Amino acid sequence: MKTKGLIPSLIIFILLVVPCHGEMYKWVDEKGTLHFADDLSKIPEKYRPDAETRKTPKEMKEVSVPETRERPKNDPLTTLPPATVEPQGHEINLFRRHELWLAEVVLNGRVKQYFIVDTGASFTLISRQMANELGIPINEETPFIRVASVSDMILTPLVTLRSVQVGKAEVENVEALVYTMPTYQGLLGNSFLNKFKVVIDSLHGKMTLFSMQGTPSPDRPGGYSREYWIGQFRFYHRNLEELRRLKVNYESRGSRSELNRINNAIRFFESQLSELERKASFAGVPRNWRE
Numbered sequence: 001m002k003t004k005g006l007i008p009s010l011i012i013f014i015l016l017v018v019p020c021h022g023e024m025y026k027w028v029d030e031k032g033t034l035h036f037a038d039d040l041s042k043i044p045e046k047y048r049p050d051a052e053t054r055k056t057p058k059e060m061k062e063v064s065v066p067e068t069r070e071r072p073k074n075d076p077l078t079t080l081p082p083a084t085v086e087p088q089g090h091e092i093n094l095f096r097r098h099e100l101w102l103a104e105v106v107l108n109g110r111v112k113q114y115f116i117v118d119t120g121a122s123f124t125l126i127s128r129q130m131a132n133e134l135g136i137p138i139n140e141e142t143p144f145i146r147v148a149s150v151s152d153m154i155l156t157p158l159v160t161l162r163s164v165q166v167g168k169a170e171v172e173n174v175e176a177l178v179y180t181m182p183t184y185q186g187l188l189g190n191s192f193l194n195k196f197k198v199v200i201d202s203l204h205g206k207m208t209l210f211s212m213q214g215t216p217s218p219d220r221p222g223g224y225s226r227e228y229w230i231g232q233f234r235f236y237h238r239n240l241e242e243l244r245r246l247k248v249n250y251e252s253r254g255s256r257s258e259l260n261r262i263n264n265a266i267r268f269f270e271s272q273l274s275e276l277e278r279k280a281s282f283a284g285v286p287r288n289w290r291e
Contacts, residue, residue, distance in 0.1 A: 089210040094206060116187045120190075122235070142158070143268040147179065159177075164188075166192070167209070174191050216283070243262055247263065
């Protein structure tokens, strides 16, 4: 919380001490650190194309006072910018089964099935039968993670689906647990849904998915909001913490096969976290959004 207050204060301080005339340049380095400079030559060459020009407060005042009164009404400089357009959502029909909502899902571009929609589930689930139909192998190299069943905590295979499509909304490389439920072939969880803002209209049986990715800006690196990036990093950090605790437990019990599965899962999540770090650095995500 202290860091949040410090950053705006630092920016204000910098703006107050810069020269009163000329232009300011704002840029973000690969670590997500915000910088200001009053000369373009002071910015490292690789960051210059993305640097933003900012006028100082005094310069802005001098421009606005005498000139705005004399401009004709049709002058483009007096035209207000267009209102921000909300991204178009993908509307999907839902089907009610008792207390559950189901949606038609296409896996890997070829297998259709009705899945339960569950915005509270961390992962998408597929049955063992569905994994076999998709040709997904489950062997000693497959990572396993611990999940809660009705009566116990069990180790469950974790696989990656090449694609998951619901209506016209599609996400590639979706993590899924292989877990057979009594009645349904799968469940649509947050490993797919967290790429969207989900709006469910229970009265009309509709779900609308709005992509979380918008136009990249300093406030939305890579096109994603602060909440999105924090949620992604938190997901992988929490899973790694839980897996490392499990590893210690299985090491003390001498459970070799379970330990091997846990080690595979740790390597998997470390690889995923490393890839997320790479994308975040490229997009200029601040360091305090990655913890």
